[in-house]
Amino acid sequence: MIKGRHIIEPTDLSVNEIDQLSTLASRIKSNPEKYLDALKGNLLATLFYEPSTRTRFSFEAAMLRLGGQTIGFSEPNSSSVSKGESIADTIRTIGCYADITVMRHPKEGAPKLASKRSNIPVINAGDGGHQHPTQTLTDLHTIKSLKGTMSNNVIGFCGDLKFGRTVHSLVKALSRYENITFIFISPPELAIPIYIKDILSNHKIIELNSMEDILPKLDILYMTRIQKERFFNEEEYLRLKGYFVLTKKKLELAKKDMIIMHPLPRVDEIHTNVDNDPRAVYFQQAKYGMFIRMALILKLLKGDNHA
Amino acid sequence: MLKVDSIKKGIVIDHITAGMGYEIFTELKLDEVEYTTALIRNVSSRKYGKKDLIKIDNVVDLDLDMLGLLDPNITLVIIEGEKVVDKIKLSLPNEVKGILNCKNPRCVSTIEHIDDITFYLANEENREYRCEYCDAPYYPKRK
Numbered sequence: 139m140i141k142g143r144h145i146i147e148p149t150d151l152s153v154n155e156i157d158q159l160s161t162l163a164s165r166i167k168s169n170p171e172k173y174l175d176a177l178k179g180n181l182l183a184t185l186f187y188e189p190s191t192r193t194r195f196s197f198e199a200a201m202l203r204l205g206g207q208t209i210g211f212s213e214p215n216s217s218s219v220s221k222g223e224s225i226a227d228t229i230r231t232i233g234c235y236a237d238i239t240v241m242r243h244p245k246e247g248a249p250k251l252a253s254k255r256s257n258i259p260v261i262n263a264g265d266g267g268h269q270h271p272t273q274t275l276t277d278l279h280t281i282k283s284l285k286g287t288m289s290n291n292v293i294g295f296c297g298d299l300k301f302g303r304t305v306h307s308l309v310k311a312l313s314r315y316e317n318i319t320f321i322f323i324s325p326p327e328l329a330i331p332i333y334i335k336d337i338l339s340n341h342k343i344i345e346l347n348s349m350e351d352i353l354p355k356l357d358i359l360y361m362t363r364i365q366k367e368r369f370f371n372e373e374e375y376l377r378l379k380g381y382f383v384l385t386k387k388k389l390e391l392a393k394k395d396m397i398i399m400h401p402l403p404r405v406d407e408i409h410t411n412v413d414n415d416p417r418a419v420y421f422q423q424a425k426y427g428m429f430i431r432m433a434l435i436l437k438l439l440k441g442d443n444h445a
Numbered sequence: 446m447l448k449v450d451s452i453k454k455g456i457v458i459d460h461i462t463a464g465m466g467y468e469i470f471t472e473l474k475l476d477e478v479e480y481t482t483a484l485i486r487n488v489s490s491r492k493y494g495k496k497d498l499i500k501i502d503n504v505v506d507l508d509l510d511m512l513g514l515l516d517p518n519i520t521l522v523i524i525e526g527e528k529v530v531d532k533i534k535l536s537l538p539n540e541v542k543g544i545l546n547c548k549n550p551r552c553v554s555t556i557e558h559i560d561d562i563t564f565y566l567a568n569e570e571n572r573e574y575r576c577e578y579c580d581a582p583y584y585p586k587r588k
Binding site: 225226244246251267268270352 | 551567574578
């Protein structure tokens with residue numbers, strides 16, 4: 139039963155529960171009118187302690203499309219947080235007004251702390267470089283919708299694998315499926331952390347410094363940007379950001395049914411001349427993200443008794 | 446041979462890794478109590494060569510998680526009527542609550558007051574614990 143739970147990391151949901159959410163998301167996508175009033179009278183609070191447009195819009199759109207409403211802040215300076223209010227006090231107060239809350243915070247573990255003090259479900263919308271479970275649900279739902287299954291795929295992760303929380307969350311979630319080969323493509327400075335690799339002891343892992351040789355073998359290529367805000371030094375950022383760019387020419391090496399995913403926003407790691415290729419699914423992915431968030435909010439608030 | 450009176454009712458903290466005795470003695474604040482205690486260092490040990498030993502002639506509550514974290518080799522010997530009535534072999538605890546602080550500067554515990562952080566044992570061989578909030582590793586010092 140998902141109703142009333144907190145979603146702090148991808149593994150808070152079982153493989154079976156993720157499957158149920160994906161099924162519901164597909165139902166909503168094919169018949170959105172049926173769910174227009176499903177959450178009428180319910181309120182979602184969006185607590186965004188650091189900037190985000192996509193994730194916040196995705197949650198807000200999800201709630202509004204289910205007939206619910208939203209309140210919240212999109213940067214802490216416009217809230218009591220600027221007066222020094224603790225996360226614990228903020229969440230206790232928000233729990234008096236809203237039915238469910240979504241939190242993004244630059245500090246790792248902040249949503250988990252909030253969930254311990256909250257009487258309403260808390261959804262982690264990204265905590266620093268740590269976890270981003272609804273991006274993971276988006277990615278899993280995209281893979282399931284477009285490849286049919288999570289298992290038996292060769293998946294390449296390319297770019298910033300050290301700080302990229304979307305990659306960490308997705309790898310952790312995929313570790314529960316069978317027969318996946320993980321290919322990690324990054325400069326050594328941005329390699330996947332050891333504690334993430336430790337989770338994959340039952341899977342095949344390959345680490346590479348370039349994507350060309352492996353492209354023909356991939357079923358899924360998951361690209362990430364090198365995030366400027368994760369660096370202290372601009373020179374280091376400029377040196378690394380041009381690495382591992384996917385171009386139309388490189389894509390000629392890939393399978394015809396490979397899919398290219400990206401959590402967005404894209405900077406220059408995928409050339410715009412790739413966008414019209416049918417394998418580029420990163421904008422569709424954002425739409426899948428809204429539908430899976432609709433399914434999640436609906437299940438957290440109504441359980442199986444939804445429209 | 447050093448002679449220390451036997452305990453009537455109390456605890457012997459045995460098999461302390463040689464050199465750790467003083468730290469454990471002060472961590473348990475035994476240097477502040479008024480009942481009889483003894484810290485004996487560098488005792489010959491068949492098993493370890495040398496060991497430290499603490500005798501406490503009183504009934505006290507010990508935090509076994511904290512002791513296990515400081516030195517998982519310890520054996521607690523419970524004494525009643527000058528006789529051994531129980532022996533407890535410590536090990537690295539599976540989780541410790543409210544003892545360790547996270548050192549990861551990105552962890553939420555650096556900005557919020559949290560006095561009950563739990564660390565989970567992730568790898569016994571490496572003595573690796575992980576913060577419940579940020580998953581950052583923590584290695585309790587090894588003597």
